[in-house]
Amino acid sequence: MANVGNTNLHDRFRTLVGDLNLAQNQFQFKCAELVRNYEESQPKKVLEEKKIDLEKLYEKLKEVMKKIVAFAAKIG
Structure with missing residues (x-):
């Protein structure tokens, strides 16, 4: 039987990484x-x-990074 807790964490982490990649791109x-x-x-x-658009995307990127750090702190 699979460990549902770890699967859920893995899925959430993969989602965050996907969000990070999208924001970076x-x-x-x-x-x-x-x-x-x-x-x-x-x-x-x-x-x-264009500069304003860039600043918005940078803020989005920072937010995703904050979520990843919070996620890592939660599981670590």
């Missing part, structure tokens, strides 16, 4: 987009909007 994509726009000399307003 979104952040990296937005960074690349911002660099491209800067290199193409986009208007300052467009660059500011």
